[in-house]
Amino acid sequence: MTKGEEVSNKQVVFRDYVHGPLKETDMVLSTSTTHLKVPQDSKAILVKNIYLACDPRTKILLIEPGLAIRGFGVAKVLDSDHPDFKEGDFVWGITTWEEYSLIKTPESLFKIHNTDVPLSYYTGILGMPGLSAYAGFFELCSPKKGEYVFVSSAYGGVGQIVGQFAKLMGCYVVGSAGSDDKVNLLKNKFRFDEAFNYKKEHDLAAALKRYFPDGIDIYFENVGGKMLDAVLLNMRHHGRIAACGMISQFNLEQHEGVHNLFNLISKRIRMEGFVVHDHYHLYPKFLDFTLQYIKEGKLVYTEDIIEGLEKGPSALIRLFAGQTVGKPVIRVSHE
Incomplete structure (x- = not known):
């Protein structure tokens, strides 16, 4: 892939606004296209999503039907027009349930500096x-x-x-x-x-x-x-x-x-x-505290890595039904 190339982009979207219990049929896998290039003077970044978290708040983050679901994830920067992010950076924060996301307000993302722990941890214990x-x-x-x-x-x-x-x-x-x-x-x-x-x-x-x-x-x-x-x-x-x-x-x-x-x-x-x-300002203090205990083996964490964006809807339904063992994390792509 090269910058500016147009590529297909799989997405999970809500069919309509959700009322009552969330059902798997409320969500659908669709395919759009995206350009691997950030518009100039936009201060945006383009990322390749690696991990997406299944969280109860995913339903609350519903935007408009037909647009990719929003949620927390871990991604790699492919192109940037923002001074704080460069190509190759790993980030975590709110992204969208798709292969590639154009993030117009990357100031809300956290850059990942500690990569000696699994990147998926930034959807969970370190996120x-x-x-x-x-x-x-x-x-x-x-x-x-x-x-x-x-x-x-x-x-x-x-x-x-x-x-x-x-x-x-x-x-x-x-x-x-x-x-x-x-x-x-x-x-x-x-x-x-x-x-x-x-x-x-x-x-x-x-x-x-x-x-x-x-x-x-x-x-x-x-x-x-x-x-x-x-x-x-x-x-x-x-x-x-x-x-x-x-x-x-x-x-x-x-x-x-x-x-x-x-x-x-x-x-x-x-x-x-x-x-x-409201507590994002505590993140550096939290990260130092938590990393220390993870590395000492005094904090442990359980994840359920689910392969493929297309399995995201069923994973989210299992979460609400209490049928998951470990934090459900969707692997969209490999690093």
Whole structure:
């Protein structure tokens, strides 16, 4: 391939605006063409996408039907009209579900300098999920050694990192997941003190009381709905809740109500929602912290590498159904 050449460009697009549960038929693989050249004076960059992340927020990032789906990924710069990026650079950030993407605002991308770890990690533990875990846990929850921490959707891309951060801080950590296999991995691979399969619990409040007889100091919220209601009953005074996501509500047209909110007042609980973009300034600090523990083997991460852009829609559906083992990552091309 040469600069300026016109090439085919496979894309995954939404057929229409999505209402209700996301279905595989809502997405379609199409082919367009693109020129391997950035327009002059555009400050844009052209990238070849290498890895694309399957994240719950992908549905939220829907732009217009017929255009490539947006999401986080890792890419290689093929051409640049931006002074901060040059041909051959590796970057991570929001891109589009296609082989080649013209990114008109590359200022939101992060240049990858540390390539002695798998590049796919920048869709996960060293990318948006990792920074979300770091900002939510350390900045919002201010953990102390010996505190009691609960993580819902603990086997997800964010949850598994939060639990390990909590163990590094000397906390007692329990996680919930949707299968016995995931529960075993949380305890045996990610070093959670305990974990439980929420699908087997008829009374979530009673289950949490069993694992936290003295209550919960920190709750890292990834689920919402009935789980949040049960947690509120089991929080300790002056507990902290970081609301990162509410995946149980994503596919509902009418969101579930939460009935135990008075506990926020009576127990003086601080609950705060956050989005990762507000904490991008922490990325250098987060990266130094996390890389050190990865290289020392004190932080581990599980990925499910899926070969081929055409398999992206089915991978995204499995994610929402809780059928994935490890962070689903689509490999679009090789480095």
